[in-house]
Amino acid sequence: MPPIARWSFTALQQVLRRVETTYTAFFRRGRGFPRFRAASRYHAAAFRVGDGLSFRGSDRRLGIVGVPGAIKAVWHTAFPRGAKLVTAVVTRQGGNWYAVFSVEVEFGGERGVGDVGIDLELSALFATSDGHVEPAPCFERRAHKAQRRRQRALARCQRGSRRRAKVRARLAAGSARIARQRRDHAHKLSREWVARYGRIAFKDSNTAGLARSRLARSIHDASWRLLVDLTTYKTASAGAVVQLVDPRGTSQTCPACGAVAANPLSLRRHACACGSDLDRDAAAAQVVWDRAFGPGHGLRSPSVRVAA
Structure with a gap:
């Protein structure tokens, strides 16, 4: 697991869920035994918002347990109005760190005709x-x-x-x-x-x-x-x-x-x-x-x- 996940039991539980999902899929298909995955191959950790990860709306900074201070973030998309933050995945890709949020919101997209x-x-x-x-x-x-x-x-x-x-x-x-x-x-x-x-x-x-x-x-x-x-x-x-x-x-x-x-x-x-x-x-x-x-x-x- 990544070092960032060692201070939150939510992230540790998420790793166990991944292992359980992998073995369940293996026993269902009957082939493709799961390979060992070293700590260096884990590039993501999942958190519940408010448990291991916090969000400050005033200055739009993130707080992650184990990391001192607030983290300045560049936001790609603003949260929809009335959205409830549920979970977040902190991932490392190409040497950069990203936070991907899951939200609960009433959403209805534009629909065309024809x-x-x-x-x-x-x-x-x-x-x-x-x-x-x-x-x-x-x-x-x-x-x-x-x-x-x-x-x-x-x-x-x-x-x-x-x-x-x-x-x-x-x-x-x-x-x-x-x-x-x-x-x-x-x-x-x-x-x-x-x-x-x-x-x-x-x-x-x-x-x-x-x-x-x-x-x-x-x-x-x-x-x-x-x-x-x-x-x-x-x-x-x-x-x-x-x-x-x-x-x-x-x-x-x-x-x-x-x-x-x-x-x-x-x-x-x-x-x-x-x-x-x-x-x-x-x-x-x-x-x-x-x-x-x-x-x-x-x-x-x-x-x-x-x-x-």
Whole structure:
């Protein structure tokens, strides 16, 4: 456990809860015995607000048991009005310390109207059934050259040396910056979707399986699962709906007539004999919308009796 957790029984109890959760999961799945975790690998301690951790609203400083004086903090987000502070996690990431608070508050986000189907892709980040195609930001690829240079510098350092520790910290800081960019972008996109639409449909893609393929680097950089998860919890707070549909054949089906044709990935335009001609990703997004909310021609089409 981190030294900061040795003066609060709440933090000690939290460590025991983690161990219990780990072993419960091990016995449930029957494999993957929990590994030993040294004290140097513990980078977080959990506290109850008022028990081991205090907050002074007058000067917005934190007090942690075992640490003399009040700690000056840089606040990322103000507490919502009427929020009740419950717990806090003090964590160390990349040489910096952070405090993450859990609060109880009545919250209702803005909810839009209308429906949309969203197709998450790699050539573009996403396309909507409205016809909008968003280019991929490619955070990791833009930082790849600098990260590769840091990795080579790390490989040349002697293990256990001070220089290696400094180079390793720079490499970790670069990776953390990429992760922050991805999360910030995903938060802004998901908030925009929820504020604009009341019902949102995604493909239920096997992201974990794709992340083990040769497309792993692009899949991680696009962060599909993060986008879906953030949108799901924000729609829940706003009273909106997220629908996941079967992804099979979405890019091979015509959204106008329902005809299915095998098109190579190199073909970026959807052109059908019925006259439909639009971007391939936008066409797939329309098929996603059709399977989630419309009568459609896809796998989710209801089968009904018709007169002979």
